[in-house]
Amino acid sequence: MRRLLPLLLTIAFRLAVWCLLTADLSRLNLWIGLVVALLLPRARSRPLPLGELLRALGRSLLAVPQAYLEALRLMVGREPVEAEISEATTDGAIPLLVFLDVFRITLTPFTIVLGLEDGGRRYRIHALKPGPRHGGLTP
Amino acid sequence: MSLAALADHASLLLLGAGLVFWFWGTWPLLESRSYLSKLHALSVADTLGSALMLLGLLLRIPGQWPLLVLALVALILWNTIFGYVLANCSLASRLPVRREPPP
Structure with missing residues (x-):
């Protein structure tokens, strides 16, 4: 969990920003947002307490x-x-x-x-x- | 009073308060004060005043809430961290530069 947390946080934050930016909660848009969030480069993260x-x-x-x-x-x-x-x-x-x-x-x-x-x-x-x-x- | 009229008045109040914060925080820039105390005043004007204005706009144009919320979050984060960057840069110029002794 501690190792997975940075990844989940990053994805959730990017997806939230994507949804706010596009103001569209349709399924297709959510999938596009998820793909964008996964494709953007990530910093090397450490386990988070x-x-x-x-x-x-x-x-x-x-x-x-x-x-x-x-x-x-x-x-x-x-x-x-x-x-x-x-x-x-x-x-x-x-x-x-x-x-x-x-x-x-x-x-x-x-x-x-x-x-x-x-x-x-x-x-x-x-x-x-x-x-x-x-x-x-x-x- | 209807809810719409109440929201209208509240948004005017928030916009006005934001404007007061702006002027109060920008005025010290023209005075001869230390760099860092100007930065303290600017955090009132830029971050808190602008946030009040955005809240006022949020009440006024609720249909645009996703963009306004995004602007609010970005503004607070960006302004605050930019204040830290400016303060940090002032530190570098105040400290004596450690030079390598000449060979």
Whole structure:
């Protein structure tokens, strides 16, 4: 299952894009889409842990409403200050998980991934943090 | 109020909110700020603002939903990853270049 999962995911994703692009769910069109999805070249993939993948997908989806909250905070909140932080990768050896992590972190307006550091074990992140109150001292 | 009129009003609201996001995020480009803080503001404008506009269009032209959904997904993925690429490129120019010692 772990070995078959990347193939199934790739085919399903390509077929979904094909169906959206053609907006046609007739049997013939589905067969053409399947053939196209199989014929397009695939990257050499590694076995995927299903649990980790579902968790990463869920966190990526949750990042969308969170991004809107952060955007509103950025628009009405205090002038933010810049900082650099780092966060551990979920699994630096699996490209799909790195992609989902980078997507999740960069989507929110407060944080942007700058790159990997420490040999692919941590993300280097540029972050905005709420600034000091007006007239107050920085903590 | 009928459902169609409600959808019409909601789509206007979404389009307007997207426009506000656009202007708010594009304005910092003209100011003298750091490159990366401009990129933070741009992610508000480009990704989130445009997504709101597409949702507004989705309510307005529901017949075209497959293409609009495809555009929405492509926009969010592409914009976000492009933001990461730009940030990563800025990193390369900030780091000192490690040169081989001359022989």
